[in-house]
Amino acid sequence: MAEVPAKLEKGGSWVTSRIDIGNDGIVLKDPWNTTVSYRSIVDLQKRGQMITLLVTMPDKTERTYKIASVEKVLVILTKKIIMACNAYRIMAHFMSPAIRGGVLVTDARWEKGAIAVLKTGIWFVSQEKQVSVPLKEVASLELTKRELQKKKLDVIKIDHLEGGEVVTSFILCPLSTLQVLYNFLRDATKDMDMKGSELDQLDAQTAQVAMLIYSGMDTKSIENMLSLPPEELNSIYETLLKLKLVDVVMVRKEVQLTPKGVRYITDALKPPS
């Protein structure tokens, strides 16, 4: 590929420049004027029209490069990087997203491509699709079975949070590779593992409350659905907070009228004289 226009960031400033996407690396023109080999890239993050590369330098230090360009250029660059960067990578089939918010994605289909596990994310790259799953957003990881062409095949199921929605993806490859990938992913996401003792604290009602939160119910709806007094629900929230299963997003106030408030309402309701 020839040189293409791009914006490059250095020291917080963006410079209109050019990049040259080669077979072994990428040449970054002004202000960097350097070549980054794909093998030195240990992480890739994409946000809108910008990608951020984390590169291991020859002296083992790390440097971050930010590149902004049009989607077509970023797609080509991302594919080159994912296929050659310093990451655990296998060729496999994937389906992502397969389920979104609990609803099956109707046009979901198996794609043949590469799965790469980078420092902060899992990338699925095929001829037509590029999907990244940030490791910190991974909610669950499971080795399970899925029916394909009338055969039950072993797959890895990954749930991750995306804009508040739970998105499920599947990976399919030969079992021996699948097991290695699963172990690798387990290790990469070990921070989400919960100790058995933590889970033991959850009683049936707490689990029900957690499920209602998952479904998008607010506090008032949960109180009504489970006939829980506010104090009891608060206590369950405290348990969930302690286990880091939930975050506080809003503190709602319960108020009552003061005498001044009562007078205001009484006056407001008087018919006009």
Added chain:
Amino acid sequence: MGRILIVDDTLFMRTLLKNILSSGGHEIVGEAEDGDIGVNKYRELKPDLVTMDVVMPKMNGIEALKAIKSLDANAKVIMCTAVGQEQMVKLAIKSGARGYIVKPFQAPKVLEEIGNVLGA
């Protein structure tokens, strides 16, 4: 907005679906705790849409779906099942289900799916 019949053997899931669907402006015309009751209620209530659990003690959701489709070929039924039972999807779709929800689910996506099926 639609008139909806909820078929699920657990009170918790029925209540949850009722809350989600009501919040989306739908009218819950009936509930049933098993497939056979669901089929009878469909005959009686003629709802615009049915949410149907797959695993139920007496008549499972797939059998109930087939029975409803034999009563009304245009019936709109969305199947509802737990994670790990996705292999039922093909069977359900083959039997005439219009959509598939996997538990646990999130309210906005469920309402979107219901809206899509009702609008179709």
